[in-house]
Amino acid sequence: MDLILVRHTRVALPAGTCYGQLDVPLQQPAEPSFEQVQAGVAQVLAHVLAGLPEGQRVVPDRLLCSPLRRAAVLADALGATWALAAQADARWMELNFGEWEGRPWEDIPRAQSDPWAADFYRLAPPGGETYAALCARVAAAMDEQAAAGGCAVVVCHAGPMRVAAARGMGLPMSQWPEVELPMGGCLHLRMAPDLSWQLVKAVEQA
Numbered sequence: 298m299d300l301i302l303v304r305h306t307r308v309a310l311p312a313g314t315c316y317g318q319l320d321v322p323l324q325q326p327a328e329p330s331f332e333q334v335q336a337g338v339a340q341v342l343a344h345v346l347a348g349l350p351e352g353q354r355v356v357p358d359r360l361l362c363s364p365l366r367r368a369a370v371l372a373d374a375l376g377a378t379w380a381l382a383a384q385a386d387a388r389w390m391e392l393n394f395g396e397w398e399g400r401p402w403e404d405i406p407r408a409q410s411d412p413w414a415a416d417f418y419r420l421a422p423p424g425g426e427t428y429a430a431l432c433a434r435v436a437a438a439m440d441e442q443a444a445a446g447g448c449a450v451v452v453c454h455a456g457p458m459r460v461a462a463a464r465g466m467g468l469p470m471s472q473w474p475e476v477e478l479p480m481g482g483c484l485h486l487r488m489a490p491d492l493s494w495q496l497v498k499a500v501e502q503a
Contacts, residue, residue, distance in 0.1 A: 298488040299345045299448040299497075300439065301357070302458050303338060303375070305367040306331070306481045315402050317394040317425070317456070323367050329481040331374045337500045338375065338450060341485045344498070345448055356381065358447035363389040363454060372452040383452070388438035391454035395425025418471045428456075432470040435460040443488045458484055465496030 307324040310316060342355045356379045362372035364385040372383035397405050413420045421427045435457045442449045455478045462474040465486045476499060478484075485498040 298443045298446050300442055300486045301338060301341050301450045301483055302461055303334065303450060303452045303483045304455060304458060304478055304480055305371050305452060306334065308367055313401050313403060315394050315397045315400050315405065317391040317398060318365065319398040320365050321367060323370055331371060334371065334481045335375060335378060337483055341483060341498060341500055357450045359449040361386050361389065361449060362452040365390055368452045368454065375450065375452065386438060388434040389451055389453040389457050392428065392431045392456045393426040394422045396423040397425065431456055432460050436464065436470065439494065461486055462496055464494040
């Protein structure tokens with residue numbers, strides 16, 4: 298089973314703004330362009346589905362996305378090229394930063410942010426969720442796709458992609474994986490015969 302995770306393109310917010318489940322729009326024009334993202338995904342799909350009969354379209358079996366519009370809009374654009382409708386799954390949403398959503402990081406009191414940064418796996422922002430909770434929901438969504446088999450593309454966010462990368466690198470999900478996740482980039486993971494996830498490739502677009 299192959300899983301291709303795609304990060305949304307840049308959002309229309311000032312740099313340094315905290316946003317997780319805040320439903321913000323994409324920057325227009327898109328950066329990188331949807332065409333660039335499509336090219337990166339096509340590159341991975343061609344690798345995944347190598348050996349198809351000549352002339353057969355390279356199309357995933359399923360297309361999913363976070364319901365946040367910055368992911369859903371890109372998913373719809375990708376799906377149009379494959380005549381495939383995107384299915385929203387809230388488990389692929391970004392971390393919920395609670396009361397910090399939409400605030401500049403520099404305006405968040407250090408008395409709140411410093412303890413969280415030191416133990417974000419177990420501590421949550423006020424009104425938000427822990428990284429452990431994010432890990433649990435993303436792991437469940439990944440394993441559901443593994444049970445379905447085939448090839449799935451998911452348009453989502455950096456947080457869920459880091460969880461998936463950690464699993465694919467054989468790391469505890471509590472460990473922050475050292476992997477670049479640029480806007481519009483993607484990760485290719487594969488379920489191995491021993492039922493473990495393996496990180497096959499990262500494709501950068503930005």
